[in-house]
Amino acid sequence: MSFTYPWLLWALFAASIPIIIHLVNRWRHRSVRWAAMEFLLRAARETRGTKKLLHYLILALRVLAVAALVTAFARPLLGSFFGWGSSGLNEVLLVLDRSASMDARPDKTNSLRDTIPPLVKSTFDQLGSCRLSLLDSTTETITQIPAPEALADLTVSKVTDSGADIPSLLQKAIPYLEESASGKTEIWIASDMQSSSWRPNSPVWSSVRQRLAALSIPPAVRIMALRDRPETNRGIRITQAQINNGRLVLDMEVLRQGFDPNQPEEVPVNISVNNAVASSTLQLAGETTTVRKEIPLPQDKESGFGYVSLPHDDFSKDDISFFTFAPKPLANILINGPAGEAGKILSLMAAPPGLPGRKATMPNTVRSGQLNLSSQALVIWHGPAPRADMEEKLKTFIEEGGLVLFLPDDTAHGTRHQFLGVSWGAMETAPADEYFRVESWDRQRGFLRDGTDQTPIPANRLRAIRRKPLAGKYRVLASWDDGTCALGQVRAGAGSALFLTTLPKYSWSNLADGHLLLPLLQRMADRGAERFSSAISLRVNDPALPQSATDVPMRMDDAQGSHPSGSPVDTAGVYRLGAQTYAVNRPWSEDNPDQITDEKIHTLLPDAAISAMQGGVENPSLVQEAWKLFLLIALGCLLLEALLCLPKRTAKRPTPANRL
Structure with a gap:
């Protein structure tokens, strides 16, 4: 229970007034013994216990009536969504999941997202004066909502074709809570509880818990869990589009949920x-x-674009998948560093024998300042840090969309010189008979992401005896078992620089086994070569989306009719920016219906309150006002007290005539 006007509860002290009056009345009377009354007192002594009980009951009813009246004026709110600590709220920060799966329509009419605005509006109507702020999963920025009724029509509250990252959103909310100084604040998380959005294995959760608890006024966290799902659903996705002998070859997967797996069917497409x-x-x-x-x-x-679509059902976001096709460009990979074991392994992993479209070169005889990077998809740099002239070339290469992988040199000391703000520390050696092990990595996006069938790369098989820790600011892509960074990333312009902390030499690690290095280099080569291709395939709101300071992406497909709308930041489709044509699809993780359990939520956020929400309810609300109930309680107490105070009816005395 919570209260709209909790300060009025101080008036509950008025409930002691009947008790005070009772005590004062007792003190006003003095007992005087009188012989003539002794007989009457003995006669009444046998009913004294019943009278005392009656007096105490009347007193309790008077106290309860005053307390109920005061509580009614404080406007109590009832509902499982709130606890006793929700009174006097100054601000609510609504963390809204705008991922594609929120467009599911379990009742065949309203989407899961459509359930949220009416709930928030009706609840705010009863909360009284309280500010509403929105942190959405697509823009990951905080928007001040002028009025709760405006939430339904705001663009930043609409469903998109993107995914969601709940721990990352909470991490972004904490600086806002620290700076806003809004007083008593609560965080409401509106989500369909999809595991891919909650990312229970993310290392960010421990930091979120610590920073929330460290706030001067720790906010209560309440979760609006939208667990309903359509009974049946079909989804389609293109896994590969390629040209083979003048024919377009499309590899696709169709997912079925809620259907009998033993019952085949024929579906139009x-x-x-x-x-x-x-x-x-x-x-x-x-x-x-x-x-x-x-x-x-x-x-x-030889190049083009398109889409494949199924008939619409109660979850339409996964009924379509877009693709582009073009001759695959050659991925030129430049490996710069001293000759030896590391260089040979890097060359073998970058361009494995028999794999077309790869060319690795090791220009040991060319001075680094004379290297031409304009045609390179990927640069691998190991050994001493680049000199000033080469450093500028590498920075320009990265800003134009190139990728560079840096590995440390084979020395014991660290490097003072920084590249993009990152340097290596002194070499660290694992204790005898022990290894540094990769324990966690970003499986959702980036170069270490899971495969299209959700199979993770075997990065946890990486073992290292030696490593050089990173210093500076970077994004962690993989971590060792002691929490330090194994692979870091720094973005600059349209490209990125990645920093490994160990070498592919068996005196350092088993990187040469390829568990992490092979998929990393192949994905980096593919991504780097995309800037030479007229066809690219990305995910909605992907950080690698092509950017332009002057041009706006133009929608090419006609999946939405002759005048399609949307942006690659929030809408799947085929877009063109300059000379590049690229397909943008929902994250495939949105097709996974697995939900996080309440028990797992309580391990991530131990004090969170979880309430199951349902759509399609008329006049929905998270709370109900209960002041009328307390008024009825006060009235009932007063009526019962009046009945108990009525004098008893006495037997009618017989008249003298009756006696005769």
Whole structure:
């Protein structure tokens, strides 16, 4: 229970007034013994206990009536969403999950997101004066909401085709809470409880708990859990689009949920290539069906775009998948460093024998200042730090979209010189018979992300005997088991620099086994080569989305009709920016229906209150006012007290005539 006007509860001291009056009345009377009254007192002594009980009951009713009246004036609010600590709120920070899965419509009418604004509005109508701020999962910025009723129509509250990162959002909320000094604040998290959004294995959670507890007024955290899901759903995604002998080859997966896996079915599908749509059918069986479609292309068409779509159901965001296709460009990889074991392993991992589209060079005879980086997809730098002239070339290369992987040199001392604000410390050696082990890495995005089938790369098999810790500011992509950084990333312009803390030499680590190094280099080479391709495939709100200071991305596909809208920051589709055409899709993790359990939530946020929310409820509210109930209680107490105070009816005395 909470109260709209909690300061009025100080008036509960008025409930002691009947007791004070009772005590004063007792003190006013003095007992005087009188022989004539002794007989009457003995006669009444046998009923004294009953009278005392009656007096105490009347006194209790008077106290309860005053207390109920005061409570009614304080306007109590009832509801499982609130506890006793919700009175006198100054601000509510609403953390809103705008991921694609929030567009599911369990009642076939309203989406999960549509449930939130009416709940917030009706609750604020009863909370009284309280400020509302919004932190959404797409822009990851805080917006002041002028009035709760405006929440439903704000662009920053609409569902997008992107994912969500709840721990990252809470981490961004903490500086705002520290600076705002709003007084008593609560954090409301509105989410469909999808595990991919909550990221229970994220190392950020421990920091979030510590920083929330360290605030001068720690906020209560309340979770609006929207766990309803459509009974059945189909989703489709393109895993690969490539050209083979003049034909477009599409590899796709169709996911089915809520259907009998032993019951096959035939489902219609639309395939659009360069906005020319053709219909086909897919034979589906089981929970996941892998399908390959080959489409003949005109002789003069080696690149293009398109989409594949299923009939709309109660979750339409996963009914469509976009793609682009073009001849795959050659990925040139430059490896700079001293000749030896590390260089050979790096060359082998960057361009494995038999893998087309890769070319690794080790220009040991060319001075670094004379290296030409304009045609390179990836630069691998190991050994001594680059000199001033080469450092400027590398920075320009990165800002233009190139990628550079830095590895430490094979010496015991650290480096004083920084590149993009990062340097290496002195070499550290693991204790005897022990190793440094990779324990956690970013499995959701980036170069160490899980595969399209959600299979993680075996990065936890990496063992190191020696390492050089990083100093400076960087984003951690992988961590050792003691929490220090194993792989860091610094963004600059359209590209990135990555920093490994160990070497692919068996005197340092087992990087040469390829558990982490091979997928890392291949993904970096693919990403670096994309800037030479006219076709790119990315995720909605991907940090690697092409940027331009002057141009705006133009929507190319006609999936939404002849005048499609949206931006690659929030809407899936095919876009063109300058000479680049790229497909943007929802994160595949949004197709995973797994939800985080309440028990797991309480391990991440031990004091969080979780309330299950349902859509489609008329006049929904998170709380209900209870002042009328307390008024009725006060009235009932007063009526009962009046009845108990009525004098008893005495037997009618007989008249003299009756006696005769």
